[in-house]
Structure formats: C-alpha cells, structure tokens
Amino acid sequence: MKVKKFVILIGIFIFIVGGVSLAQNFNSQKKFSRLIVPTTSLLKKVEYRLKGCKIIHELKDATALNCPSEVKIENAFEDEVYHILDLGSAVQIRADQVWELGYTGKNIPVAILDTGIDYNHPELTSSFLGCKSFVSYTQDCFDDNGHGTHVAGIITADGIKLEAKGVAPDAGVWMAKVCDASGACYVSDIAKAIEYIVDNKIAKIMNISLGGGGTKKSNCDTDYLAQKVNWAVDNGVTVVAAAGNTPGIVASPACASKAIAVGAVDKEDKRAVFSGSGLALDIVAPGVSIYSTLPQNSYGTFSGTSMATPHVSATVALLLEKNSSLNDSAIKKALYTSAKDLGRRGWDKFYGWGRVDAFSAINYLE
Numbered sequence: 001m002k003v004k005k006f007v008i009l010i011g012i013f014i015f016i017v018g019g020v021s022l023a024q025n026f027n028s029q030k031k032f033s034r035l036i037v038p039t040t041s042l043l044k045k046v047e048y049r050l051k052g053c054k055i056i057h058e059l060k061d062a063t064a065l066n067c068p069s070e071v072k073i074e075n076a077f078e079d080e081v082y083h084i085l086d087l088g089s090a091v092q093i094r095a096d097q098v099w100e101l102g103y104t105g106k107n108i109p110v111a112i113l114d115t116g117i118d119y120n121h122p123e124l125t126s127s128f129l130g131c132k133s134f135v136s137y138t139q140d141c142f143d144d145n146g147h148g149t150h151v152a153g154i155i156t157a158d159g160i161k162l163e164a165k166g167v168a169p170d171a172g173v174w175m176a177k178v179c180d181a182s183g184a185c186y187v188s189d190i191a192k193a194i195e196y197i198v199d200n201k202i203a204k205i206m207n208i209s210l211g212g213g214g215t216k217k218s219n220c221d222t223d224y225l226a227q228k229v230n231w232a233v234d235n236g237v238t239v240v241a242a243a244g245n246t247p248g249i250v251a252s253p254a255c256a257s258k259a260i261a262v263g264a265v266d267k268e269d270k271r272a273v274f275s276g277s278g279l280a281l282d283i284v285a286p287g288v289s290i291y292s293t294l295p296q297n298s299y300g301t302f303s304g305t306s307m308a309t310p311h312v313s314a315t316v317a318l319l320l321e322k323n324s325s326l327n328d329s330a331i332k333k334a335l336y337t338s339a340k341d342l343g344r345r346g347w348d349k350f351y352g353w354g355r356v357d358a359f360s361a362i363n364y365l366e
Contacts, residue, residue, distance in 0.1 A: 034079035035065045048073065089154075089286035092267065093311055094359035095167040098318050103362060105168025105317040108324075110155055111203040111237075112310075113193050114148030114210065116141045116177040118295040121149060123157040123164060124173070131175035132196065134189040141177040143295050148175060150302050151209050153293030154310040155317070163291050164299055167314030167358065168321075174202050178210075185210050190253075191228045198235045204320060206232060207313040208241040208259075209306035211251030218279040219257035226256035233258035238328045240313040242305040243276030250280035260332065263352060264288060264308040269342055271350050275305055281352040282332075283339055285311035315358045323365055338364045 032054075037044070038061065045055060045063060053067035056079075064079055090096055098104075109129055119128045119142070131141035143149045152173050159165030176193035179185035190210070197206060213223065220226045229239045243263045244251025254261035254276070261280050264272040264287025271277075272288050287308030294300045316331055326334075338361040339354030347353050 032066045033069045035067055035073055035076040036062050036079050037065060037073055037076045038062045039075070089267075089290055089311060090165060090167050092269075092286050093167065093315065093356050095315070095318070097359040098362050099169075101362065103318045103321050105156065105171030105314065105321055107170075107172070108168065108205070108317040108320045109172040109174055109203040110168075110205045110207055110313055110317055111174045111176060111197045112148060112152055112155070112207045112209075112313075113176045113178045113190060114143075114151050114207075115145035115179040115181070115183060116143035116148045117152050117173070117175040118143050118149045118293070118297075119175075121153075121293050121295070121297055123160055123166075123293045124149070124152055126158055127152075127156040127169075127171060127173050129172040129174040131177065132193075133177040134193045134196075135177055135180055135186075137180065138177075141175050143177075144181040145179065145183055146294050146300070147179070147183060147209070147302075147306065148177070149295050150290075150292045150300070151207065151306060151310045154290060154307060155207065155314040157293050161299060164293055166292075167311055168317040171314060171317040187212075187225050190225060194228050194232050198232050198237055204237055205313055205316050206237050206239045207310050208239065208253060209304075209309045211242055211244045211254055214244055214246060214249035214251040214276065215255050215280060216249055216278050217255075220250075220252050220255035220280070221257050223252045223256070225253040226259075229253040229256040230258040233328055236328070238316055238331050240309055240316065242309045243281055245274040245276065245304055247273070247275065247277055250276045250278045255280040258328070260312060260335070261352070262305060262309045262312050263350070264303075264305045265342070265351070265355055269340065269355050271343070272303070272305075274303075275308075275350075277350045279349060281349055283312060283335060283352045283354065283356055284308065284342070285356045287311075312356050315356055315361055318358055319361060319365065322362060326365075334361045334364045 057064040157166040241254035266288040285308035290307040336353040342351040
C-alpha cells in the first residue's frame with residue numbers, strides 16, 4: 001500500500017510539474033501583469049503556477065507574481081512601479097513609460113544648434129553623430145561654455161548616472177556650434193547652420209535652445225531668423241525652439257509661425273516665473289533645476305526654457321522612431337493633442353497646449 005501511495009504521489013507531482021510547464025508554454029505569448037498576493041502558502045503557489053503565473057519573489061509575508069493579464073488572483077494587488085526620485089524630468093513627462101514600450105529614439109538623429117558638445121563625455125559618446133563649427137574663432141565644435149552639452153544630455157544621455165538619463169537615450173545628436181564661450185550667438189552663424197543641416201539632410205529634428213528679441217504677437221515671421229526656421233520646416237525639418245526667459249513675449253526664432261515654441265514649468269507643473277509667454281507659445285516642458293551632462297565628464301543643474309526645449313525635441317525623436325513617416329503637421333498634432341492641459345482649459349498664453357507628455361503622444365499615434 002505504501003508503494004502504491006508513493007506512486008500516486010509521484011504521479012500527482014509529475015502532473016503538476018507538467019501542467020505548470022504546459023501552462024507556462026501556452027502563456028508565453030500572452031500579456032502579463034505584476035501582482036503581489038499576501039500569502040506564503042505552498043499550495044497557493046502551486047495554484048498560481050497552474051494558472052500560468054510565474055513567481056518573481058517569495059517574500060516573508062507575500063508572493064510576487066507575473067500572471068497573464070486575464071487571470072484573476074484573489075486578494076492580489078498591483079505590483080506598482082516606483083522610481084528613484086532624482087530621475088526627475090524624464091519621469092515627469094512619462095518618457096520612462098515610453099522606454100518600457102521599447103522606444104528610446106533608436107536611429108533618430110537630432111540636430112542641435114548651441115555652444116558645442118563634449119563629444120568625449122561617457123554619457124554622449126554612443127550618441128554623437130558629428131558636428132561642425134559655424135563660429136569664426138574655432139573649427140572645433142567642442143563645448144567651451146557648457147550649455148550645449150547640457151542640452152545634448154537632456155536629449156540622449158545614456159544614464160550611466162541614472163538621474164542624468166536623457167528622454168531619448170538611444171537617439172543620435174549632431175551639434176552645430178553657433179555660440180561662443182560666453183553664450184553669444186550671431187544670427188548669421190545660426191542661419192548658416194540651419195541651411196547646412198537642411199541641405200545636407202542631417203536630421204528631421206532641430207533643437208534651438210537660444211534666442212533674442214521676441215514678440216507679443218502670434219508670430220514674428222518678418223524676422224530674418226524666423227523666416228529661416230519656417231523655410232527649414234517647409235523642407236521637412238521639425239524645429240523646436242526655446243520661448244525665451246522673458247515673461248510676456250516669445251523670443252525669436254521660437255516665435256516663427258512654423259516653429260514649436262517651448263516654455264518652462266517646474267517639477268510641480270507650475271509655470272516657471274522666467275518662462276516666455278504669449279500668443280506664439282505652443283507647449284511647455286520641465287525647465288527648472290534640470291540635471292544633465294556638462295563638459296569634462298561632469299554634471300550639473302541648469303534652469304531655463306533652453307532646458308525645456310530638448311525635452312520636446314527628444315519626444316519628437318521617440319515619435320519618429322515609432323513612425324518615421326510622420327510629417328511636421330502630424331508631429332505637432334500628436335504633441336499638442338496629447339499634452340497635459342494646464343492653466344485655462346485648452347490653449348492659453350502661459351502653457352500653450354500644456355506640458356508635453358511623451359507617453360500620451362506615443363499612444364496617440366496608435
């Protein structure tokens with residue numbers, strides 16, 4: 001009798017193990033959900049496996065599971081995703097949720113017009129596509145100010161230092177050095193760089209975190225640089241530009257009618273006191289105390305609409321990775337329609353269409 005019972009137990013064990021294996025193979029193509037169940041029962045664990053669940057952790061007072069989404073587990077609650085607090089602005093615009101979908105800006109180049117770039121920075125070497133100096137005093141596009149490297153990191157830093165990880169960490173960046181060590185940028189240098197980028201088809205995204213002048217009107221299309229930006233857009237390049245750090249106006253060239261003019265909000269989605277505003281504003285993004293890369297393998301925190309702008313440029317890179325055929329009009333529609341509405345309902349002169357939301361923008365394309 002003992003032998004018979006033993007054989008029966010072995011048979012049950014084989015059935016359970018075999019059933020678990022078959023259930024797991026059957027569910028290998030299904031969508032799964034992470035759950036926590038407040039139990040440590042061995043029998044319950046067998047039951048969960050038979051339902052196609054995988055045990056992730058056996059805790060002292062609970063069991064963490066990865067179950068097919070249609071499976072119902074009694075008393076289970078969601079295994080929520082927490083983030084290190086310093087990841088900051090990428091989480092604020094939900095870029096981290098876009099990464100979980102598999103979109104990181106792969107093979108999408110972004111052209112940046114700025115003070116240059118530290119192309120040796122460990123966070124940026126994998127994304128650096130090249131550069132060209134348009135300033136008169138040097139042919140080297142190395143960053144002798146820090147601003148351009150900071151902007152580049154917001155777009156594409158690898159995340160070696162996790163809190164500095166860029167919004168589109170696998171996007172490529174090509175730098176046009178148009179500003180000198182003091183941060184001064186001649187209009188002609190900027191205009192030449194725009195032409196070069198368009199003529200040589202460097203990228204379909206152009207980040208301009210600089211500006212001057214400005215207007216309270218809906219556009220500044222009579223400005224020379226604004227005209228150059230509108231020309232770039234007409235030739236297939238989406239231009240994302242800083243609204244400037246003077247409240248009440250939107251700086252040029254962001255005030256060009258075909259540019260995406262970007263204002264700044266803080267970590268609580270409140271408008272930054274310095275942020276440019278007015279009829280030409282299109283959207284806002286995090287721009288207060290943004291942590292990113294600096295020259296000489298360093299890091300630091302800057303504030304300004306210059307920091308807000310690359311959040312939007314990088315979001316465009318994520319969109320283009322999902323659908324490379326998007327034109328400028330479709331990109332703007334996705335950004336503006338999906339933005340988190342702030343201030344007065346709909347568009348307003350302080351927040352534009354709202355704060356950019358990378359995750360909602362990606363989902364809008366579906």
